[in-house]
Amino acid sequence: IQKPGRTILASTISKIYDDEIRSKVETLKSTIPQGPLLVGFLANNDPAAEMYARWTQKTSESLGIRYELRKFDDKDLLEENIIEANNDDTVDGIMIYFPVFGNAQDQYLQQIVNKEKDVEGLNHVYYQNLYHNVRYLDEKKTLKSILPCTPLAIVKILEYLKIYNPLLPDGNQMYGKKCVVINRSEIVGRPLAALLANDGAIVYSVDVNNIQKFTRGESLKLIKHQVEDLGDYSDLLLKDVCKDADVIITGVPLENYKFPTEYIRDGAICINFSSFKNFAEDVKTKASLYVPMTGKVTIAMLLRNMLRLVDNRQKVKHI
Ligand code: NAD
Numbered sequence: 001i002q003k004p005g006r007t008i009l010a011s012t013i014s015k016i017y018d019d020e021i022r023s024k025v026e027t028l029k030s031t032i033p034q035g036p037l038l039v040g041f042l043a044n045n046d047p048a049a050e051m052y053a054r055w056t057q058k059t060s061e062s063l064g065i066r067y068e069l070r071k072f073d074d075k076d077l078l079e080e081n082i083i084e085a086n087n088d089d090t091v092d093g094i095m096i097y098f099p100v101f102g103n104a105q106d107q108y109l110q111q112i113v114n115k116e117k118d119v120e121g122l123n124h125v126y127y128q129n130l131y132h133n134v135r136y137l138d139e140k141k142t143l144k145s146i147l148p149c150t151p152l153a154i155v156k157i158l159e160y161l162k163i164y165n166p167l168l169p170d171g172n173q174m175y176g177k178k179c180v181v182i183n184r185s186e187i188v189g190r191p192l193a194a195l196l197a198n199d200g201a202i203v204y205s206v207d208v209n210n211i212q213k214f215t216r217g218e219s220l221k222l223i224k225h226q227v228e229d230l231g232d233y234s235d236l237l238l239k240d241v242c243k244d245a246d247v248i249i250t251g252v253p254l255e256n257y258k259f260p261t262e263y264i265r266d267g268a269i270c271i272n273f274s275s276f277k278n279f280a281e282d283v284k285t286k287a288s289l290y291v292p293m294t295g296k297v298t299i300a301m302l303l304r305n306m307l308r309l310v311d312n313r314q315k316v317k318h319i
Pocket of ligand 1: 048150153206207208254257274275293294295
């Protein structure tokens, strides 16, 4: 296959956060000499989750962070054990490997995690801040809000790929960029579309039912994004919104799903965050930059979130 562009691996991008994380852990040595503790809760048999947990452990330990995986065969034990970890001062961060129940009970479980320990940034306070484009937790703007780690990872990837333009004012650095996001889950796709639109992009958000447009309006007049329905999902509509897209991001959780390569404009950036490869091999004939997986950047972001939470907790103690 002829390759006009390049494939960029998540490990290349995650590496640049290693030093930042390691030196932050070092500065925490005076208060947490043994290193901060991240606890993962696993109550499913998903091999992808187990692998993700193992990667998280490996990365954490290589950066001076302690990691403990707590596994449960009985899903019903999870709630009380999370509450126990919430109340345990030696636990600095908590994450749950979803799906647990695979229904709305998972959203309940997610909100059980103390927001001061929620390294994945899934607490409703963080979502609300994201959707409302609020970037701090306090009025004095000393405590930075936490962002959900997978959408944040995609933002950091786009920064690395130089899609975010640092010459533009903060908060408008995606001005003029068109993005398509194939996934509108509450965990990744919808917050991601909102984040990119809040930063100035035009975002086409695609799910099985319909296609929506997220923008800050004409000339970025609005302070937060608005959403417009463009119509029911159809291949034709998808093809149309992809016509001049600068970035195509996929997150379809199906093994046999492949994004139609012919919808990608020459030189577009293609990023896949699904655990399945959503782009066909010939994506490389069209994409300028192609990121086949993003998991390692997500892990870097959750460790970064954890250190921010530790930081915020210490700041609150001193106020
Ligand atoms: P989900 O099932 O909640 O959501 C899937 C979304 O894709 C829905 O919006 C659905 O409508 C849409 N979709 C499905 N088929 C489609 C199609 N043919 N065309 C258009 N849209 C379609 O899943 P999720 O929790 O968002 O996870 C999605 C994938 O991302 C999974 O593979 C998961 O493992 C992976 N994931 C990766 C990371 C990471 O860090 N890389 C983090 C979280 C999830």
